[in-house]
Amino acid sequence: MAIGESDPQSRAVLSPFRTTGLSPNREADPIATRQLTQLQLAWIRLRRHRLGMIGLGVMIFLVLMAIFAPLIAPENIYDPNSNDIFGAADKAPTLHDGLRYLFGADNLGRSVTSLIIWGARYTLLISFTATITSTLIGVVVGGVAGFYGGWVDSLLMRVVDVFLTLPALSVLLVAAAVFGHGNTTVLLVIIVFTVLGWAYIARLVRGSFLSLRSMEFTEAARSVGVSNARIIFRHILPNALRPVLVATTLGIAGNISFEAAIDFLGFGLQYPDTSWGTALAFASQEQFRVWWVTVWPGVFLTITIVAINFVGDGLSDALDVRSKN
Amino acid sequence: MRQGGSPISVSTDPREASAGRNASGNLLEVTDLKTYFKTMDGVVKAVDGIDMAIAPGKTLGVVGESGCGKSVTSLSIMRLVDLPGWIAGGQIKFDGKDLVKLSEEEMRHIRGNKISMIFQEPMTSLNPVFTVGNQVGEAIRVHRKVSKSEAEARVVDLFRMVGIPSPERRVKDYPHNMSGGMRQRVMIAMALALQPSLLIADEPTTALDVTIQAQILELIKDLRTKVNTAVLLITHDIGVVAEMADEVIVMYTGKVVEQGDVMSVLRNPKHPYTVGLLSSIPSLGVKNQRLNVIPGTVPSPLNLPKGCTFAPRCPHVMGICHEQEPPLKTLEGGVKAKCWLY
Numbered sequence A: 001m002a003i004g005e006s007d008p009q010s011r012a013v014l015s016p017f018r019t020t021g022l023s024p025n026r027e028a029d030p031i032a033t034r035q036l037t038q039l040q041l042a043w044i045r046l047r048r049h050r051l052g053m054i055g056l057g058v059m060i061f062l063v064l065m066a067i068f069a070p071l072i073a074p075e076n077i078y079d080p081n082s083n084d085i086f087g088a089a090d091k092a093p094t095l096h097d098g099l100r101y102l103f104g105a106d107n108l109g110r111s112v113t114s115l116i117i118w119g120a121r122y123t124l125l126i127s128f129t130a131t132i133t134s135t136l137i138g139v140v141v142g143g144v145a146g147f148y149g150g151w152v153d154s155l156l157m158r159v160v161d162v163f164l165t166l167p168a169l170s171v172l173l174v175a176a177a178v179f180g181h182g183n184t185t186v187l188l189v190i191i192v193f194t195v196l197g198w199a200y201i202a203r204l205v206r207g208s209f210l211s212l213r214s215m216e217f218t219e220a221a222r223s224v225g226v227s228n229a230r231i232i233f234r235h236i237l238p239n240a241l242r243p244v245l246v247a248t249t250l251g252i253a254g255n256i257s258f259e260a261a262i263d264f265l266g267f268g269l270q271y272p273d274t275s276w277g278t279a280l281a282f283a284s285q286e287q288f289r290v291w292w293v294t295v296w297p298g299v300f301l302t303i304t305i306v307a308i309n310f311v312g313d314g315l316s317d318a319l320d321v322r323s324k325n
Numbered sequence B: 001m002r003q004g005g006s007p008i009s010v011s012t013d014p015r016e017a018s019a020g021r022n023a024s025g026n027l028l029e030v031t032d033l034k035t036y037f038k039t040m041d042g043v044v045k046a047v048d049g050i051d052m053a054i055a056p057g058k059t060l061g062v063v064g065e066s067g068c069g070k071s072v073t074s075l076s077i078m079r080l081v082d083l084p085g086w087i088a089g090g091q092i093k094f095d096g097k098d099l100v101k102l103s104e105e106e107m108r109h110i111r112g113n114k115i116s117m118i119f120q121e122p123m124t125s126l127n128p129v130f131t132v133g134n135q136v137g138e139a140i141r142v143h144r145k146v147s148k149s150e151a152e153a154r155v156v157d158l159f160r161m162v163g164i165p166s167p168e169r170r171v172k173d174y175p176h177n178m179s180g181g182m183r184q185r186v187m188i189a190m191a192l193a194l195q196p197s198l199l200i201a202d203e204p205t206t207a208l209d210v211t212i213q214a215q216i217l218e219l220i221k222d223l224r225t226k227v228n229t230a231v232l233l234i235t236h237d238i239g240v241v242a243e244m245a246d247e248v249i250v251m252y253t254g255k256v257v258e259q260g261d262v263m264s265v266l267r268n269p270k271h272p273y274t275v276g277l278l279s280s281i282p283s284l285g286v287k288n289q290r291l292n293v294i295p296g297t298v299p300s301p302l303n304l305p306k307g308c309t310f311a312p313r314c315p316h317v318m319g320i321c322h323e324q325e326p327p328l329k330t331l332e333g334g335v336k337a338k339c340w341l342y
C-alpha cells in the first residue's frame, strides 16, 4: 500500500510533525525509505548538501593533515636543527623549493608550510576538545534543568547566567596567573574555553528540553515506567540533537577564532607552542614586514571557519528528522 | 484479531486481577483526591475531592465538559502530575497500596506494568526518532528481563493482536510512516504490552475519525473480556460511555456531581448538569461535537461561584444553591447526586 495515496490520513497526520513542506517526491516511493534508519537517512541528506560535503571534505583534510604533521611537514618546527635558520630566515614565498617555501618562512627559518601543518594541531586540538567538553557539560546541566524544571532549573540557570557573564580575557589571565605561573599552556586554554563555553550549550539544551519535556511522547514514556535518566538521554536528547550539534560545530569555529585572538593579543600559547594564531601574531610583532607569515595562517583560519559553518549548515538540514527527502 | 499465539490469549493468568485487591473487592479506590495547580493568579483546584472505585474487569466512564479535571484525575492516578501541580490530599488505593505515598521509583514499577494509559493524542504520543517497534519493545524491557529479539517477537504479536496489518514489517516503521489510527493502535499495544490490571484511556478516540474510533473501542472491549483489565474511560462522548461503561461519574469544576451505574444515570439523570449534558448528546457519528446546549459557560477555576458551582447555569436554581455547597447524596437506586433538589 502506498502510504501517500491510499491512506488519506497519513498526510494530515504528518503535518504536526513537519517543519518543512511536503516534498514533491514523497508519494513517489514511500516504501523504499521506510527500512532506512534515521542515521542512514541523515547521511543521505547530508550527502545531498553540496556545501556541507565540501566543508566536511575540507575538515577531514585538515584533521588528517594535523594528525600526520610529523610525516608530511617539510621540517619539525619544534626541532631547531631541522630549520634552516641562516638560509631561510624571513624568506619570501617562492616557487623554487616545491611546497616547502611556497608560503615563505619566518625569522627562525621555519617554513610557513610547516607552521601551518604543525599549527593545525593545537588550533584543532584546542577548539575540538574544548567544544566537546563544553557540549558534554552543557547537555547534562541543560538537560537536567530543562527536564526537572522548578527550583532545579532556577538554580542551574542562575549558575549558567554567572558563567555567561564571565569576562573571557580576565578569566584567562587569572587562570594563567593562578595555575600557570603566568603562562598559558594548551591544557589551561582548553579548560578555560570549556569553562567559558558550556553555559551557552546548557542554555540551548535547556530550552529544547523544556519544550520536549511537555511533549506527549515524553509523558507516554513516563507512563510506561521509563526512568528519568533514560528519558533524558534516550528519548529527549535525540530530538534535541540538531540544535546541539549545530551549536557544537559553530562553537568549534568560535573557539578557533577566539584562540587565534588571544594568541594575537599575547595571552595565548607561549613560544615554542605554535598554533595558527601564534603564527599570525608573530608577524605583527615584525610590523608586518614579513606579511606572508601573517597572511597564510589567516587564510587557513578563514577557510577552516567557513568550512565548519558549511558543515553546521549541512548537519542542520540532514538532522531534520521530520523531513523525508 | 483472533489469531492464536497472541500474548494476551496465552497467559490470562488471574494473578493481577485477584491478587492484592482492596478489601472491598475494588481494584482502584480513590478517596477525596485533590490535585491543585499553582498559577500566577492563584491556586487552581483542578480536582477537588473526588471519589471513585473500579472493580477488576469493569469500566468506569468519566464525563464532563472540557476543563472539568478529567485528565488531571487520570494523571494523578498515574502520579504524573508535575509542578506547578501537586496532589494536595486524598488516597489512591490500588492493589492495596496507597499510590500517593509511593516513592517515584516504586511508582515507576507500577506504570506500564500494573497501570497503563492511552493518551488523547496519537499523533504526538510517539517519539519521532524511534521506530514504533522499538518504543513498544522498550515498554516491555523496562519491566521484564527479556532480550531485544524476544521483546521484538512479543511486539509483533501485540501488533497483530491490535489489528495492525503485516506487523513484522510495521514494527520497523517510524511514527510518521503511520496513520493516526495505526498510531493509536501502537499506543494501545504499548499500554497493553504487560497486561496491566488497570487501563486508563483518556479520550482514546477523540482525535480519530468515526470508523477507526469504533474499531479502537471494539479492541478495548475485546481486551477487557480477554484479560479482565479494568478500564477508566475518560471521554466527552456520552455515546461512548453508554456503549462501553458499567458505571459513570459526571464531573463539573473538579468535583463529582453525579455517579451511578450507566443505565440509571443515562436513562434517568438526576443532576441538572447531567440532564443538560444528555440533552446535548451529539447525533450518532458526529465527531468532536461541542456540548454547548447548557446555557452559559464553565466558570473560571480561579473564581468559582459560592455554593453550588453549577448554580449560575442551572435551570432549577434555588436560593440555597448560591449559599451552600450541596453534599453528594445517595438516592434510591444507588445513584448519587450533588444537588439541593434531592
Ligand SMILES: Nc1ncnc2c1ncn2[C@@H]1O[C@H](COP(=O)(O)OP(=O)(O)OP(=O)(O)O)[C@@H](O)[C@H]1O
Pocket (backbone or CB within 6 Å): B037, B038, B039, B044, B046, B064, B065, B066, B067, B068, B069, B070, B071, B072, B073, B084, B085, B236, B301
Ligand atoms: N499545568 C497546569 N497548570 C495550571 N493549570 C492546569 C494545568 N494543567 C491543568 N490545569 C487546569 O486543570 C483544569 C482541568 O484540566 P484537565 O486537563 O483535567 O481538563 P479535562 O477535563 O481533561 O479537559 P479536556 O476535556 O479538554 O481534556 C483546567 O482548568 C486547567 O486549567
Ligand SMILES: [Mg+2]
Pocket (backbone or CB within 6 Å): B070, B071, B072, B120, B202
Ligand atoms: Mg483532557
